[in-house]
Amino acid sequence: xxxxxxxxxxxxxxxxxxxxxxxxxxxxxxxxxxxxxxxxxxxxxxxxxxxxxxxxxxxxxxxxxxxxxxxxxxxxxxxxxxxxxxxxxxxxxxxxxxxxxxxxxxxxxxxxx
Amino acid sequence: xxxxxxxxxxxxxxxxxxxxxxxxxxxxxxxxxxxxxxxxxxxxxxxxxxxxxxxxxxxxxxxxxxxxxxxxxxxxxxxxxxxxxxxxxxxxxxxxxxxxxxxxxxxxxx
Numbered sequence: 001x002x003x004x005x006x007x008x009x010x011x012x013x014x015x016x017x018x019x020x021x022x023x024x025x026x027x028x029x030x031x032x033x034x035x036x037x038x039x040x041x042x043x044x045x046x047x048x049x050x051x052x053x054x055x056x057x058x059x060x061x062x063x064x065x066x067x068x069x070x071x072x073x074x075x076x077x078x079x080x081x082x083x084x085x086x087x088x089x090x091x092x093x094x095x096x097x098x099x100x101x102x103x104x105x106x107x108x109x110x111x112x113x
Numbered sequence: 114x115x116x117x118x119x120x121x122x123x124x125x126x127x128x129x130x131x132x133x134x135x136x137x138x139x140x141x142x143x144x145x146x147x148x149x150x151x152x153x154x155x156x157x158x159x160x161x162x163x164x165x166x167x168x169x170x171x172x173x174x175x176x177x178x179x180x181x182x183x184x185x186x187x188x189x190x191x192x193x194x195x196x197x198x199x200x201x202x203x204x205x206x207x208x209x210x211x212x213x214x215x216x217x218x219x220x221x222x223x
Contacts, residue, residue, distance in 0.1 A: 004156070031209055042215035043157075043200070050209060058210065090156050098144045098204060099164070102211060104156030 003027070004105035006091050012111045019078040021108050023091030032074035033092040033102060034058075034066060043090065049074055050096065081112045115140040117203055119214035127222050129190045134217045136201035137183040146184050147211065148177050149200040157200055191221045 007022035025032065033048040035058075045058030047066040055066050063085060067075045074093075078085055088109050092102040116139045126132055138146065145164050149157035161170040163179040170177045174195060176187045186199055198218045202211040 033210075040215060043202075043211075043213040045210055048210065092156075094209075096209070098206075099162060101147055101159040101162060103159060104149075106154070106156045 004091055004093055004103055006089075006105040006108050008108050009106065010109050010111075012113060013078075013081050014113055015081060015083060017078075017081045019081050019110070019112075021076040021078075021089055021091075021110070023074045023076070023093075023105060024072055025074075025093040025103075026072065027093065027095075027103075028071065029093035029103075030071075030096045031094045031100075031102075032068065033094075034064075034074065034076045035090045035092065036060070036087040037090055037107070038087050046076065083112050086110060086112045115203060115205060115212040117201060117212050117214035119199075119201060119217050121217060122215070123218040123220070125220045125222060126188075126191055128192060131187070131189045131191070133188070134186040134199055134219070135183060136186070136214055138201075138203050139182075140203050140205050140212075142206040143203060144206050144208070145204045146179055147202045147204070148184070148186055149202065151198045151200055151216070160199075188219070191219075193221045193223050195219065196221045 003026045034046045035043040049055045049068045065077045090107045092104045094100045094102045120135045148160040151157045161177045166181045198216040200216045202213040
């Protein structure tokens, strides 16, 4: 089975802090994704990566950056956390190809105070 | 812009009462439609992929169907363990991204 592991289930940070969310997958997937999930808005794509050191902006990249130095690891960075970034953050990975589903981790619930 | 709309937002059924969830989409060129199940506090779990109108996929009490404008997730004789939020998502040509709907929260009452 595919395993996507997010480093923290719950995280509480202060406004203005730099926040790192980590995600690791164990299936040698080329693609990795970061989403946020908010009530009534569904899952929205922040950034994705289709190869090491490659990244593409998703639908809501403002205030975020990403890093992919190794194939199995994809990090989401909140450069200066703000209260409107309080959300559930979900990481996913997939093989390349139109018929390949994305597999998700269990999420990090991030609260910015 | 690709759009995915799910209805209803929430559905409560008695155990054994069959029903359907709807996912309608407006996209430039459908490459695949994906159904996921999400339990509280968990990430979405992949269920099905559908590629072309007329296609059907089944898994236990769930059957997914696809037309040119919408997909249905039929639930036959549901059990309480089928309670979850069901999400659909679409992928379009030349795109690795998925566009998600906001989900249907299904509750099965014993």
